[in-house]
Amino acid sequence: MEFIHPILIKPFADMVSAPDFLVQVLWEGIVSGVLYALIALGFVLIFKSSRILNFAQGIMVVFAALTLVGLYERGVPAWLALPLTLGVMLVLAIGIERVVLRPLVNQPDIILFMATIGITMFLIGLGETIFGGENKRMITEELGIPTGNFIFEPFGGFVSIEQKDLTAVIGAVVLVVVLLLFLNKSKMGRAIRALGDDHQAALSVGISLSTIWVLVWFIAGIIALATGIVWGARAGVSFALEVIALKALPVLMLGGLESVSGAIIGGLMIGILEKVFEIYWGQPLLGGSTESWFAYVLALLVLLARPQGLFGEKIIERV
Amino acid sequence: MTQTAMVPAPADTILSVNNIEVIYDHVILVLKGVSLNVPRGGITALLGANGAGKTTTLKAISNLLHAERGEVTKGNIQFEGEQVQSLSPNELVRRGCIQVMEGRHCFGHLSVEDNLLSGAYTRRDGNAAVRADLEMVYDYFPRLRVRRASQAGYTSGGEQQMTAIGRALMSRPKMILLDEPSMGLAPQLVEEIFEIVRKLNDEQGVSFLLAEQNTNIALRYAKYGYILESGRIVLDGEASALRENEDVKEFYLGVGGEGRRSFKDVKHYKRRKRWLA
Numbered sequence: 001m002e003f004i005h006p007i008l009i010k011p012f013a014d015m016v017s018a019p020d021f022l023v024q025v026l027w028e029g030i031v032s033g034v035l036y037a038l039i040a041l042g043f044v045l046i047f048k049s050s051r052i053l054n055f056a057q058g059i060m061v062v063f064a065a066l067t068l069v070g071l072y073e074r075g076v077p078a079w080l081a082l083p084l085t086l087g088v089m090l091v092l093a094i095g096i097e098r099v100v101l102r103p104l105v106n107q108p109d110i111i112l113f114m115a116t117i118g119i120t121m122f123l124i125g126l127g128e129t130i131f132g133g134e135n136k137r138m139i140t141e142e143l144g145i146p147t148g149n150f151i152f153e154p155f156g157g158f159v160s161i162e163q164k165d166l167t168a169v170i171g172a173v174v175l176v177v178v179l180l181l182f183l184n185k186s187k188m189g190r191a192i193r194a195l196g197d198d199h200q201a202a203l204s205v206g207i208s209l210s211t212i213w214v215l216v217w218f219i220a221g222i223i224a225l226a227t228g229i230v231w232g233a234r235a236g237v238s239f240a241l242e243v244i245a246l247k248a249l250p251v252l253m254l255g256g257l258e259s260v261s262g263a264i265i266g267g268l269m270i271g272i273l274e275k276v277f278e279i280y281w282g283q284p285l286l287g288g289s290t291e292s293w294f295a296y297v298l299a300l301l302v303l304l305a306r307p308q309g310l311f312g313e314k315i316i317e318r319v
Numbered sequence: 320m321t322q323t324a325m326v327p328a329p330a331d332t333i334l335s336v337n338n339i340e341v342i343y344d345h346v347i348l349v350l351k352g353v354s355l356n357v358p359r360g361g362i363t364a365l366l367g368a369n370g371a372g373k374t375t376t377l378k379a380i381s382n383l384l385h386a387e388r389g390e391v392t393k394g395n396i397q398f399e400g401e402q403v404q405s406l407s408p409n410e411l412v413r414r415g416c417i418q419v420m421e422g423r424h425c426f427g428h429l430s431v432e433d434n435l436l437s438g439a440y441t442r443r444d445g446n447a448a449v450r451a452d453l454e455m456v457y458d459y460f461p462r463l464r465v466r467r468a469s470q471a472g473y474t475s476g477g478e479q480q481m482t483a484i485g486r487a488l489m490s491r492p493k494m495i496l497l498d499e500p501s502m503g504l505a506p507q508l509v510e511e512i513f514e515i516v517r518k519l520n521d522e523q524g525v526s527f528l529l530a531e532q533n534t535n536i537a538l539r540y541a542k543y544g545y546i547l548e549s550g551r552i553v554l555d556g557e558a559s560a561l562r563e564n565e566d567v568k569e570f571y572l573g574v575g576g577e578g579r580r581s582f583k584d585v586k587h588y589k590r591r592k593r594w595l596a
Contacts, residue, residue, distance in 0.1 A: 106386065190436060
């Protein structure tokens with residue numbers, strides 16, 4: 001019975017004895033969870049409207065952040081660099097629709113998936129050619145994002161919250177709320193959801209595929225830029241950022257590929273659980289760095305029980 | 320039995336299809352020279368068995384063909400006097416020609432109301448007009464008003480057909496291409512749907528081109544009919560005349576039998592079935 005104590009009792013005893021530290025851990029979890037959720041949201045939108053698993057979402061994050069920082073380095077003021085970067089993402093969306101999606105319409109899913117790998121390679125090359133491959137600093141202060149710390153002292157302890165993390169969380173929440181309102185209340189949002197349900201029928205009522213695809217890829221670009229700013233502020237802007245996109249995969253498995261709320265809740269769950277597991281179980285019992293694999297194991301366990309993910313759309317079929 | 324192929328369309332024709340040929344995937348010839356006219360404000364039926372080419376004809380008109388790797392290789396299609404075979408479905412819907420596809424094709428995860436509103440995608444005349452038309456659709460289909468908040472995928476087959484027709488109406492069409500509205504519905508419901516089609520035709524002045532396998536009901540509601548067989552029009556005429564036609568009675572209405580026939584007659588039957596082919 002020796003081994004039960006460190007697994008089942010000690011971690012919880014630790015949590016209770018140092019609640020301020022638990023709050024700090026949870027907060028860190030929420031911050032990375034918000035980022036996972038944002039990336040997953042980009043995947044979900046594109047998958048819903050075009051059944052494409054967009055492998056390029058990760059590189060879009062890097063490309064957006066690089067463009068922003070690169071423009072600033074070339075002397076464009078920060079307040080102008082931001083809308084310009086959005087413009088670049090719009091041009092990118094239009095280009096992808098014209099060059100990649102339109103000619104490949106009606107091709108099998110796997111071909112479109114391969115095409116997004118092609119887009120990834122292209123963007124890596126383009127980004128390195130224009131802005132260079134070295135690590136850059138995100139222009140956090142220049143964009144008006146506060147960088148100080150808030151210190152709380154709950155339970156007689158000590159919790160530190162970085163202001164830029166708080167800004168990131170608030171920004172993400174605003175972005176998600178606006179996106180949900182757009183999807184559910186606006187005409188274009190309705191058309192995006194309709195297209196996700198039935199391509200043919202969407203065509204038949206006059207919904208234009210090209211317009212919707214450009215729109216969806218542009219939204220994914222906006223989300224990529226937001227993710228890039230936040231993540232860049234914590235870890236700098238480099239091509240290594242692309243790897244975080246892989247973290248979106250377990251989030252998608254957990255939340256379901258078609259579900260916007262699934263992406264958000266899945267992202268938060270994975271962010272928080274992997275932090276808590278790392279601190280209270282991983283480091284004392286397994287020697288740490290469990291964060292790199294914990295999300296995948298969790299997703300695998302969920303898949304065993306619910307193949308469509310926790311929030312995946314039920315396929316409605318009448319017989 | 321007249322082919323209308325080269326006859327110029329009468330002045331009050333909303334849609335005229337002139338001798339079109341449709342090929343799928345560059346090799347499969349499906350329509351071999353189909354011609355037909357739909358008068359403005361009329362209901363015209365396009366009849367024929369499975370695989371005769373009814374759906375292909377409608378999709379050629381609405382240009383949904385393109386998304387299925389099909390193309391019109393010969394002939395032309397005129398809507399309100401203008402050539403339309405190279406226009407996108409989006410542009411066609413904008414001009415007032417919309418297709419209601421076979422098998423309903425509702426947006427399953429959207430509410431009934433969102434389905435209807437999605438039909439107004441191409442409109443630019445403002446929210447108030449769209450809302451007013453939504454009320455009009457609910458007046459024609461009171462059942463949809465009751466189910467407005469349910470996901471369309473969970474409604475009954477009849478309600479889905481109503482949703483599909485209502486969704487098309489929301490685009491303010493001049494003409495609806497209606498593909499097999501009777502499919503999979505109980506006879507009473509089929510009657511109900513056709514009554515509404517007639518009402519829409521009377522009150523809203525919407526012209527209909529109606530593809531149907533159910534010849535009996537289609538000829539009761541349509542004014543004019545075309546019969547399609549293996550990609551060709553084999554017969555056309557006023558609906559009342561078609562109803563009395565011996566061949567139509569025998570092959571499509573199933574009422575032509577004069578008692579038992581000998582084996583010799585059966586062979587004759589097979590030969591005759593080819594008609595003009």
